[in-house]
Amino acid sequence: MENRSLQFWYEFASTYSYVASARIQRVAGAANVELDWRAFLLGPIFAEQGWKDSPFNLYPAKGRYMWRDMERLCEAEDLPLVRPSQFPRNGLLAARVALLAEAEGWVAELTPTVFRANFAEDRDISVWETIAEILVDLGRDAEAIYEQALAPTNKDALKARTEEAASLGIFGAPSFVVGKELFWGNDRLEAALAWAGRADVD
Amino acid sequence: MENRSLQFWYEFASTYSYVASARIQRVAGAANVELDWRAFLLGPIFAEQGWKDSPFNLYPAKGRYMWRDMERLCEAEDLPLVRPSQFPRNGLLAARVALLAEAEGWVAELTPTVFRANFAEDRDISVWETIAEILVDLGRDAEAIYEQALAPTNKDALKARTEEAASLGIFGAPSFVVGKELFWGNDRLEAALAWAGRADVD
Numbered sequence: 001m002e003n004r005s006l007q008f009w010y011e012f013a014s015t016y017s018y019v020a021s022a023r024i025q026r027v028a029g030a031a032n033v034e035l036d037w038r039a040f041l042l043g044p045i046f047a048e049q050g051w052k053d054s055p056f057n058l059y060p061a062k063g064r065y066m067w068r069d070m071e072r073l074c075e076a077e078d079l080p081l082v083r084p085s086q087f088p089r090n091g092l093l094a095a096r097v098a099l100l101a102e103a104e105g106w107v108a109e110l111t112p113t114v115f116r117a118n119f120a121e122d123r124d125i126s127v128w129e130t131i132a133e134i135l136v137d138l139g140r141d142a143e144a145i146y147e148q149a150l151a152p153t154n155k156d157a158l159k160a161r162t163e164e165a166a167s168l169g170i171f172g173a174p175s176f177v178v179g180k181e182l183f184w185g186n187d188r189l190e191a192a193l194a195w196a197g198r199a200d201v202d
Numbered sequence: 203m204e205n206r207s208l209q210f211w212y213e214f215a216s217t218y219s220y221v222a223s224a225r226i227q228r229v230a231g232a233a234n235v236e237l238d239w240r241a242f243l244l245g246p247i248f249a250e251q252g253w254k255d256s257p258f259n260l261y262p263a264k265g266r267y268m269w270r271d272m273e274r275l276c277e278a279e280d281l282p283l284v285r286p287s288q289f290p291r292n293g294l295l296a297a298r299v300a301l302l303a304e305a306e307g308w309v310a311e312l313t314p315t316v317f318r319a320n321f322a323e324d325r326d327i328s329v330w331e332t333i334a335e336i337l338v339d340l341g342r343d344a345e346a347i348y349e350q351a352l353a354p355t356n357k358d359a360l361k362a363r364t365e366e367a368a369s370l371g372i373f374g375a376p377s378f379v380v381g382k383e384l385f386w387g388n389d390r391l392e393a394a395l396a397w398a399g400r401a402d403v404d
Contacts, residue, residue, distance in 0.1 A: 049261050059251055061373040065386055072383075072393070171263040181274075184267055187389045191274070 004196045005034035007177040009165055010111070011042040012091030012098075012125060013054070014173040015070050016186040018115040021174075022079050024189065025108060031193040037107040039098035040165040041091065041158065042173055048166070054088045073186070080120035089118055090126040092158075096149040097131055099157050109138055206398045207236035209379040211367055212313065213244040214293030214300075214327060215256070216375040217272050218388040220317040223376075224281050226391065227310060233395040239309040241300035242367040243293065243360065244375055250368070256290045275388070282322035291320055292328040294360075298351040299333055301359050311340055 008024055010017040028035050046055070056063035067083060074081040094114045101107035113134050117123040123130045132142040148154060165175075169182050176183040176192035183192040210226055212219040230237050248257070258265035269285060276283040296316045303309035315336050319325040325332045334344040350356060367377075371384050378385040378394035385394040 059373065061368075061371050064371060065373065065384060068384070069386070069390075076393075166263075169263050169266060171261065171267065182267060182270070184271070185389075187387075188271075191278075 003031070003033045004179055005036050006192055006196050007036045007038050009038045009040055009168075009170055009173060009175040009177065011040060011173040012094040012114055012118065013088035014042065015056075015066060015119065017174040018119040019070070019073050019077060019079065020186040020189060021112045021115045023077060025112075027189060028193060031197060033193050033196045035108070037098070037102055037111055038161065038165075039091075039095040039102070039107075039111070039158075040170070040173075041095055041162045043090075043092075044162050045166055045171060049171070057087070080116075082120055082122045084118055084122050086124065086126075089124060092126070093128060093131055093149070094125050096154055096158055097135070097145060099154060099161065100145060100148055106138070106140070110134070113138065205233070205235045206381055207238050208394055208398050209238045209240050211240045211242055211370075211372055211375060211377040211379065213242060213375040214296040214316055214320060215290035216244065217258075217268060217321065219376040220321040221272070221275050221279060221281065222388040222391060223314045223317045225279060227314075229391060230395060233399060235395050235398045237310070239300070239304055239313060240363065240367075241293075241297040241304070241309075241313070241360075242372070242375075243297055243364045245292075245294075246364055247368055247373060251373070259289070282318075284322055284324045286320055286324050288326065288328075291326060294328070295330060295333055295351070296327050298356055298360055299337070299347060301356060301363065302347060302350050308340070308342070312336070315340065 006028060008020065010021060024035060046052075051058060054063075056066045070081055073079075098107055098111055098114075101110040114125055114131070117130060117134060118125045123133075125131065128146065132146070135142040135145055168175075168177060170177075170184075172184050174184075174186055174189075176189060178192050178195045181192070181195050183189070183195070208230060210222065212223060226237060248254075253260060256265075258268050272283055275281075300309055300313055300316075303312040316327055316333070319332060319336060320327045325335075327333065330348065334348070337344040337347055370377075370379055372379075372386075374386050376386075376388055376391075378391060380394050380397045383394070383397050385391070385397070
């Protein structure tokens with residue numbers, strides 16, 4: 001029996017999604033698990049919980065801990081980290097572009113690059129100029145993508161995606177879905193990959 | 203240089219503290235790290251954040267996930283889990299007794315037993331009858347302990363302990379403190395133990 005694939009649900013404003021995005025291709029490849037990249041928006045899900053900001057801003061002790069934890073994780077992963085001058089940065093535009101990239105098969109290049117821009121280069125990924133620079137660097141037609149990204153069908157697709165996240169029980173990012181199992185947090189990636197290799201479950 | 207010791211901060215109502223309590227002596231022993239057991243109360247810390255209940259009750263998607271995650275973790279650890287008929291159960295009485303047990307050197311026996319009563323046997327650890335049964339099973343003088351546990355000095359000691367937790371930046375349980383470093387969550391225990399073995403930090 002083949003390993004099942006793993007859905008990687010991420011939000012571009014999420015710090016721990018950055019860490020996951022930087023290592024997921026390596027560890028999924030080693031585990032022989034296929035990846036299904038799934039950009040979504042946490043904002044609407046947090047809003048349902050009554051949060052109008054990142055919980056790391058709403059709960060300062062949790063926020064202070066998270067940034068120190070990120071420093072340790074990134075040091076261990078040999079990953080650059082520059083605390084963004086603005087947090088969280090709105091990931092709407094990047095997520096819309098990611099949905100196009102999924103359909104066209106270049107999301108695995110796009111997503112880690114956007115995360116790096118936000119969390120290692122302190123670039124403002126909420127504005128089109130930054131996304132356009134990234135697209136040009138990746139050899140893509142930024143102008144054409146801009147039109148497609150803002151087309152109503154693509155906007156609707158992202159809304160549907162975010163509703164799908166909620167319906168799967170997703171409440172944070174990154175999350176991983178394998179079959180019917182949900183795993184939350186960069187630190188659950190290994191458990192999710194192990195689940196994908198289990199032969200005894202749906 | 204010797205490994206530094208690790209402070210294990212736990213709350214008796216906390217599910218992930220149960221998992222940590224069941225494995226910490228084994229993994230700390232293997233890492234040659236001395237344990238400092240630190241019972242505290244999360245209630246006052248949650249109240250500061252505006253929460254009057256467990257976040258797993260306040261945020262249902264997070265709660266559903268947590269119970270499933272606990273099932274998987276306990277299966278992997280070969281640990282019994284019976285979802286308590288009441289959650290969270292007030293850990294005040296148990297924490298007061300744990301403080302006495304710390305001072306007298308039997309907290310490493312007491313704490314895992316209380317957690318098991320709550321999360322593997324669905325016994326009501328919030329009431330004295332249950333705590334007394336546990337103490338008798340451990341060969342302790344329950345009546346004498348009852349008086350000591352409710353003495354003003356011991357009540358004050360638990361208040362001071364919980365204030366110390368907040369001053370260390372603790373916002374959840376289990377937490378681990380090694381020198382000046384804080385680690386949050388059962389899944390950070392290995393990182394905390396590795397930190398205790400580092401020679402290059404205070």
